[in-house]
Amino acid sequence: MTRLPITKTPKVYVGGAFIRSESARTFPLTNPAGDFIANIPQCSRKDLRNAVEAAAKAGPGWAKRTAYNRGQIIYRLGEMLEARRVELAEALRLGGSSAAAAAKEVTATIDRLIYYAGWADKYEQVLSSVNPVASPYFNFTVSEPMGIIGLLAPQEAPLLALISLLAPAITSGNTVVMLASSTQPYPAIILGEMLATSDLPGGVVNLLTGLRAELIPTFATHTHLRALGGVANRVEQAALKLGAAESVKRVGLFSAEQPINWFSSEHQSVDALRAYLEFKTVWHPMGG
Amino acid sequence: MPTLLNKKRSASSLRRQAAPALIFGDLWAYDPAPETADPKLKTRYELFIGGKFVAPASGQYFDSINPANEQKLAEIAHANTADVAAAYRAAKKAYEQTWSRLPGRERAKYLFRIARLLQDRAREFAVAETMDGGKPIKESRDFDVPMAAAHFFYHAGWADKLEYVAPGRRVAPLGVVGQVIPWNFPLLMLAWKIAPALAMGNCVVIKPAETTSITALKLAEIFQDAGLPAGVVNIVTGFGDTGAAVMAHPLAAKVAFTGSTEVGKIIMRSLAGTNKKMTMELGGKAANIIFDDAPLDQAIEGIVNGIFFNQGHVCCAGSRLLVHEPIAATVLAKLKQRMRTLRVGDPLDKNTDIGAINSKAQLATIKRLVAVGVKEGAALYQPDCVLPAKGFYFRPTVFSGVSMSHRIAREEIFGPVLSVLTFRTVDEAIEKANNTAYGLSAGVWTDKGSRILKLAAELKAGVVWANTYNKFDPASPFGGYKESGFGREGGRQGLLDYCQFV
Numbered sequence: 001m002t003r004l005p006i007t008k009t010p011k012v013y014v015g016g017a018f019i020r021s022e023s024a025r026t027f028p029l030t031n032p033a034g035d036f037i038a039n040i041p042q043c044s045r046k047d048l049r050n051a052v053e054a055a056a057k058a059g060p061g062w063a064k065r066t067a068y069n070r071g072q073i074i075y076r077l078g079e080m081l082e083a084r085r086v087e088l089a090e091a092l093r094l095g096g097s098s099a100a101a102a103a104k105e106v107t108a109t110i111d112r113l114i115y116y117a118g119w120a121d122k123y124e125q126v127l128s129s130v131n132p133v134a135s136p137y138f139n140f141t142v143s144e145p146m147g148i149i150g151l152l153a154p155q156e157a158p159l160l161a162l163i164s165l166l167a168p169a170i171t172s173g174n175t176v177v178m179l180a181s182s183t184q185p186y187p188a189i190i191l192g193e194m195l196a197t198s199d200l201p202g203g204v205v206n207l208l209t210g211l212r213a214e215l216i217p218t219f220a221t222h223t224h225l226r227a228l229g230g231v232a233n234r235v236e237q238a239a240l241k242l243g244a245a246e247s248v249k250r251v252g253l254f255s256a257e258q259p260i261n262w263f264s265s266e267h268q269s270v271d272a273l274r275a276y277l278e279f280k281t282v283w284h285p286m287g288g
Numbered sequence: 289m290p291t292l293l294n295k296k297r298s299a300s301s302l303r304r305q306a307a308p309a310l311i312f313g314d315l316w317a318y319d320p321a322p323e324t325a326d327p328k329l330k331t332r333y334e335l336f337i338g339g340k341f342v343a344p345a346s347g348q349y350f351d352s353i354n355p356a357n358e359q360k361l362a363e364i365a366h367a368n369t370a371d372v373a374a375a376y377r378a379a380k381k382a383y384e385q386t387w388s389r390l391p392g393r394e395r396a397k398y399l400f401r402i403a404r405l406l407q408d409r410a411r412e413f414a415v416a417e418t419m420d421g422g423k424p425i426k427e428s429r430d431f432d433v434p435m436a437a438a439h440f441f442y443h444a445g446w447a448d449k450l451e452y453v454a455p456g457r458r459v460a461p462l463g464v465v466g467q468v469i470p471w472n473f474p475l476l477m478l479a480w481k482i483a484p485a486l487a488m489g490n491c492v493v494i495k496p497a498e499t500t501s502i503t504a505l506k507l508a509e510i511f512q513d514a515g516l517p518a519g520v521v522n523i524v525t526g527f528g529d530t531g532a533a534v535m536a537h538p539l540a541a542k543v544a545f546t547g548s549t550e551v552g553k554i555i556m557r558s559l560a561g562t563n564k565k566m567t568m569e570l571g572g573k574a575a576n577i578i579f580d581d582a583p584l585d586q587a588i589e590g591i592v593n594g595i596f597f598n599q600g601h602v603c604c605a606g607s608r609l610l611v612h613e614p615i616a617a618t619v620l621a622k623l624k625q626r627m628r629t630l631r632v633g634d635p636l637d638k639n640t641d642i643g644a645i646n647s648k649a650q651l652a653t654i655k656r657l658v659a660v661g662v663k664e665g666a667a668l669y670q671p672d673c674v675l676p677a678k679g680f681y682f683r684p685t686v687f688s689g690v691s692m693s694h695r696i697a698r699e700e701i702f703g704p705v706l707s708v709l710t711f712r713t714v715d716e717a718i719e720k721a722n723n724t725a726y727g728l729s730a731g732v733w734t735d736k737g738s739r740i741l742k743l744a745a746e747l748k749a750g751v752v753w754a755n756t757y758n759k760f761d762p763a764s765p766f767g768g769y770k771e772s773g774f775g776r777e778g779g780r781q782g783l784l785d786y787c788q789f790v
Contacts, residue, residue: 126455131779133761134438141765141781144745226770238561245556247725248549248568248771255563271457271789279781281765282744284754 010038010185012209013192014047015054016202021210022046029186032096040185043210045218048177051206052224055148055175058203063145063173071120074171077198078113081106087190092159095184108263109160115268116167123172123273131281138284143277145173146250150219152212152230154254157262158184162191162207164262165230168272170204177206177225185209216240223247227276231256250275318631321638323425327416332363333501335371335525336508338378339518345370350527352502355422355644356635356679364501367524372493372533375522379464379491380539382519387491388461390517392448399444399486401514406437406507413503417475418635420502422644422680423598425636435760436479439778442762443483446783450488453780459787461489462565466540468531470547471497471646472601472702477546478504480777482521483762485544488786493522495534499647501525532558540564542786546603548700549726549771567775567785569603569767571700572728574749575721576606576757577711580615582733586755588622591706594731594757596630596642596684600704601650603772604729606757608690608697609708610717616710620688627684628671642704645680654682654703661687661696666707692723700726714739718746727769731757750776 010029011018020026023046026039041047062070081088085106092102124143131139149169153162158181169176180188188207195205208215216236219228220243228240228249233256244251252275254260260267332349334341344365351360367375387395406413413436414429423432450459465485469477474496485492496504504523511521524530535543535555542565545555549570559566576594578587594606611619635643645651662668666687675681682703690697690707697707711717721730730749732740740754750768753759760766765779775785 127781129765129780131761131763131765133759133764135759135761137756137759139761139764141779241560242557245553245560248552248556248570248773250774269457270455274784278750278769279765279767279776280744280750280752280769281779282752282754283756283759283764284740285756 007038010040010189010209011192012041012043012189012207013195014051014206014208015057016196018192018196022050029094031094037094037186040189040209043208043215045215047208047210048215048218049222051177051208052148052222054203054206055177056224058201059147059175062170062175062201062204065173067121067124070171070173071117073199074113074120074167075117077194077200078110078117080194080198081110081113084190084194085110088159088187091187091190094186095158105157105160109163112160112163112268113167116171119270119273120171123270126270127274127277136286138286139281141279141281143172144280146276146278147174147226148224149174149176149276150222150225150228151176151178152216152219152228152232153179153181153188154231154256154260155181155183159187159191160262161231161260162188164267166205169229169276170200172273172277174276175204175206178208178230179212179215179219180207180209182209182211212236217243220244221246225249227251229253229275231260233257318639320634322634322636323415323418323429323638325411325415327419328412329362329416329419329502333365333505333525335365335367335375336505336511336521336523337371337375338522339512339516341508344368345374350498352420352499354419355499355646356419356676358678361419362502364498364525367495367526367530367533369533372524372530372537375493375524376464376537376539378519379493379522382517383464383491386517387520388489392450392489395486395489396444396447398514398516399440399447399483402510402516403437403440403444405510405513406433406440409510410434410437413475413506415636416506417503418643421471421474421500422635422646424640424643425638426640427598432473432476435762436476439476439479439483439762443487447487447489450783450787453783453787454789457789459488460790462786462788463490463541464539465490465492465542465544465786466534466537467492467494467544468534468547469494469496471500472598472603474500475503475507478507481544481546484777484782485786486520488783490786491520493524493534493537493540495524495526495531498525498527535559542566544775544785545569549773552773567767567777568773569775569777570728570771570773572603572605572726572768572772573608573698573700573724574604574606574726574729574731575608575610575747576731577610577717577721577733577743578612578615578619579734579736579739580612581735583735583755584615584619584622587733588619588626590731590733590755590757591623592626592630595706596704597758599642599645599682601646601702602758604751604758606729606731607701607706609706610720611708611710612717613710613712616708620686620708623686624669624671627669627686630671630673630684632673632681632683633676642684645682645703648680650702651680651682654701654705657696657699657701658685658705661690661694661705661707664694664696666690666694666696692720698724714742718743722746722748725771728772729753
């Protein structure tokens with residue numbers, strides 16, 4: 001008699017816990033052949049607001065970690081992914097990736113995490129400055145994390161794009177509320193399980209699954225989100241920017257209409273870190 | 289934190305306030321000391337498009353008045369959408385045919401020339417700035433004009449060193465940028481906007497504020513004298529409709545706005561459907577935090593400079609004074625005494641500390657919010673100085689007994705009005721300072737270095753002044769957190785907002 005396998009109930013990772021949507025809604029996940037695999041939580045606006053609250057709680061503590069510590073935690077996340085390559089690749093194959101493509105995406109994802117782990121205690125030296133003002137002051141400019149960042153993953157590259165957008169935001173001490181690919185949400189579900197075991201404090205990364213059209217208006221207008229990033233189409237961008245104006249949010253979005261090569265080195269750079277940093281200039285008198 | 293509990297010190301500080309006040313000017317009248325340099329004003333200023341002064345397609349002009357005496361200074365052209373479109377065409381042509389083809393070292397030379405020519409005519413520009421905007425001559429002479437020249441000089445040197453702006457990346461200009469600037473620092477804001485844009489290789493369409501267009505158009509004369517290629521900078525004057533046209537024009541690859549948060553949000557909404565890059569330098573309600581171990585006399589000067597500099601028409605003004613409770617009475621007494629010595633009046637007088645409010649409309653806004661403060665129960669103090677009969681003036685004003693919920697503690701007044709709040713602990717000071725939608729600047733006064741660094745790290749503001757206030761420099765990036773806007777102006781970081789990566 002063959003053993004009936006235990007199937008996994010997909011849950012989203014929010015505030016360091018695995019939850020279903022408060023709305024109790026789900027949408028079915030199928031494999032490329034159309035067979036039912038599992039029910040994915042269809043997160044609501046309320047779930048998004050709860051996730052922002054969780055991110056707000058985690059924010060100050062995460063930002064105060066030393067850069068060295070944040071670097072090690074993100075490296076640890078890379079270790080968790082490395083150990084579960086097979087599982088991640090299988091999650092990608094559910095979305096139709098070939099075995100080779102899935103393996104390539106997992107590899108690139110892990111390498112990207114390691115890339116940003118290494119930036120944690122270096123970007124400040126590259127981006128900040130001591131400024132030679134023409135008066136007797138010691139004047140310097142340093143960076144600070146913006147706070148809570150709202151991110152929208154594209155439909156494609158459901159693991160690599162997710163990490164490419166997420167990693168720079170958290171490397172510098174921001175916390176993130178992110179909507180995963182709605183056509184291929186499963187890799188984000190699996191990633192949540194790795195985040196939970198990576199020493200990353202709960203609430204630093206909050207991953208939601210659900211429908212873009214439903215959640216984008218709240219991403220746009222939630223005043224505690226200080227910046228919006230990720231990928232959006234023309235209509236979504238207009239809605240996000242319109243809502244962002246209400247609280248002068250920073251908006252930096254890739255266009256969904258243009259093909260994006262997430263493997264490109266363009267998607268790993270210090271500029272991605274800079275996008276979620278505020279620059280603060282301090283004046284201090286020099287004298288006896 | 290022993291200083292927080294040092295009752296003995298605060299008691300002695302309280303006793304000191306009993307010393308008799310010596311107020312200069314109480315017993316005798318000052319002789320006037322007017323600055324007499326010729327501002328060399330024209331009776332009519334046209335638009336500056338394609339390197340030439342051209343009459344507006346609208347055929348309309350409006351008066352620019354001197355807010356100090358309400359006399360007409362000149363007629364200014366009112367640009368309509370056709371004029372703005374012509375300016376963009378000129379900028380695009382200059383960008384494609386001239387400016388983007390010039391090597392950086394040649395662009396640099398133009399900017400150096402502009403800086404030098406402005407220095408040559410500094411006094412003339414200072415007088416014009418003071419007459420047009422109402423600010424005291426000592427400020428336009430010692431701050432606005434030299435700082436504007438410094439911005440051109442600083443950014444000139446970047447033009448051929450752009451490979452150092454973004455490590456590991458190649459930068460390129462964006463193209464034509466549209467800029468709208470406010471009336472509080474007309475020439476200086478112009479320099480802040482134009483110099484980095486040009487250094488990076490962009491061309492500009494810029495609109496000064498309607499009450500302060502004159503020095504912008506005088507600077508256009510310098511652009512001509514410097515031989516700046518036609519169309520690299522185009523200046524269109526007018527009201528909100530002109531500004532909206534500058535922001536909305538499809539040829540603008542990027543828009544930069546300095547002004548109120550309210551208008552900034554309107555611009556952001558209006559551009560939501562576009563891919564234009566933006567920088568926003570918006571309002572503020574900065575906390576100026578005084579601890580009990582602060583050098584008090586210096587701190588009082590810092591408070592005065594923080595809120596009364598440029599009649600308080602400063603987006604980063606220290607308009608919320610947070611005083612450590614043990615010294616609150618002393619600080620308030622010293623501040624009131626210092627305020628009695630401030631000279632309010634003719635902006636052209638070299639001894640004037642507080643000049644004219646920029647416009648009738650702004651004076652009305654200030655009066656309205658001050659009335660709100662009185663109604664909300666805060667205690668108002670104004671020294672009894674005599675104000676000129678003509679012109680727009682407002683006495684330096686301090687409200688004590690203000691709480692965080694008062695409108696005068698939350699809304700930007702943009703005038704010489706200070707709200708005083710108190711705090712007991714460092715954490716309370718930080719909490720109160722950050723409890724605002726704004727985040728442009730903050731001040732900290734304390735003798736303790738570690739406390740300065742703690743507050744510098746905790747205050748959510750783009751600029752933090754420690755034991756000083758309202759200091760600026762072209763090498764020092766300026767810009768806000770939260771609803772005070774985004775993007776930086778000045779320094780290496782400021783250049784990043786005028787380029788793209790290629």
